Amino acid sequence: MKRLRPASSRWTGWLLVARPGALRSAQQQPVSLTLRRQQSTSTATAPASYNTQLDGTDHDRFPPLEPLPPSATSLPSPLPERALRSAKLAALHARLSLPKKLPLQTLARTLVDASADENPKFNNANLAFVGQTLINYHIAEWIMVRYPRLPMAIIWAAMLAYTGPAPLHQVARSWGIESAAVPGGEVDPGLLQYSLEKPGTAIRGFGYKREELDFIDKYKFRQSINSGVIFDDDYGNLIRENAQRQRQEEQDAMDANYDESIEPDHMSYGNEATRSLAENAHANFTRAVVGAIYAHCGRDAVKAFIKSHIMSRTLDFSKLFEFKNPTRELNMLCEREDFDPPIARMLSETGRLSRTPVYVVGIFSGNDKLGEAVGPSLDMARLKAAMNSLKSWYLYSPGGNARLPSDMLAPEARPWQPAYIDIGEVVAR
């Protein structure tokens, strides 16, 4: 859909150098793990009693369920070596049938949201960015090859329905992910950790900030679809300068308006803001798992994973449409394609003089029927038939087995035959 980096390029920077020694066993490197945490703890060589004072827990009286490292309670997220002893992580690894190449430590890192641990070496922000890129690329090319005539607005809606936060949140829930009440170094590494107090960093996708953004907000400028393809993100939403700051402002405004006397019980079960934070955290975890599979197992494994977990979800594309002037749009389509002008003809009717008549109206171009519909009045049936005709135009599919561009990356792929590409939208919006 938009600019996409080639999947074969080498990922550099934080992504692959992150968590050096993640595979090393805990017995070999207990000291260095503590030392790497220097930026989050003020003194690396603090005694165990110091930590007891830090979080106010008397560990002599309330011993932890598993023997924790001395600095565990003062860390923002669990130590990587604890991933090897977590039953939840092992169960998740087995449940998802993840390849053996993907270590438990990386899987543990995908569960740490940026709001729980700000350090990009220990949270899942980078993996989630890679995962988001891969998911969006594969879903976008699949939608475009499968339904080549879809209008851009419908493609955006379908992208949101497959790769947006809501469906990915559902995917994570279906994997049986549980979340920790409060993130911290002492929680089980198999729990999803995110903070409800601070929003964390938002993943930047592709897109540009528009220069006229302030005027768009002020004067309600209309944006064309074409400019949205170039500037906006994968769902046609405007790129804000700082989505995180905006979310924080919204949160502050919500807090300012919140009146404790009105709904005291409502807050205890969460509200709109906490639900959105949870949704984003779950979605980022799903993306991070995809990114982790790519980083450790490569292109083919990640494609198979996306196909089986995200592409396999059901979406009725015919429900995404909303028309304004279906008869005019159909007429423009027939004019553009050099078909005979469409005419609505009645196929059958019953109960014209009754309280509940039924009309079956078909739209004909010449002698060919383009679509038909049932309605309680002639006008409704006609409009519905026109909409059905337009939908059957837009939902043309070359078939489920059409080859995708990414299929060519496989070794010994057959020569590429160009996919069907439509000339464009019927109505410029």
Add this chain to the structure above:
Amino acid sequence: MEAQLIRRPAAATCCTLLSNSTSSATANRLLVVRTTTPTANTRQKSTAARARRALAIPPHPSFLGSPTSSSDRIIFNPPASEASVFHTPYKFLPKSDPRRRVSLPDMFGSATTTKAGTSTTTPSLDASKLPVVKKWAFNTKPHHLTLEDVHEIRRLRAEDPVENTVAKVASRYNCTKLFVMMCSESSREHRDKMRAELEAKRARWGPIRAAAKAARKQRFDMLMRGEL
């Protein structure tokens, strides 16, 4: 006494008897609608046994199965359903689609691509014999107005928008109201006045009418979203 419209077949027979036997004064009171075949509309039977026998419809052949085979069989008798929008009409298939090359037009019942008499399974449909629901206004674009006409329309609308309403100008120049509105713009005062008039009209609606109008709008929006 007012004339009554009677449509029930039983009443029709008795009214026929009435009009035959009595004078014309009695016949004036009743307006009888006769169908071409009165017996075809008769639903009731004279006896209960006959009614039961008439209502005993034999099951669909798919449910019966052949008497010779005693093995399992598939019952296929789906209810009538709407045509799926995922079945692309033949006309909408692109030139490169392999479905065009196969001789599928018979399946789609297209007369433009089928030679007359070749399709044996499905009789080809003659669309021109079906009644037209509504001629779409934009099917016929005469494009008969010249630049002078457009200037004249503009002048008329600017001169006296109250007297020369959009509908009047459109009927005078034999074009659509949309075209008149496209080529001429009334003054802001006139538009504000019209809008205020409309608002005053709406303000006089009672709760029942307002609710009915809102429901109608909601129904139309649902139709446009494909929810109806």
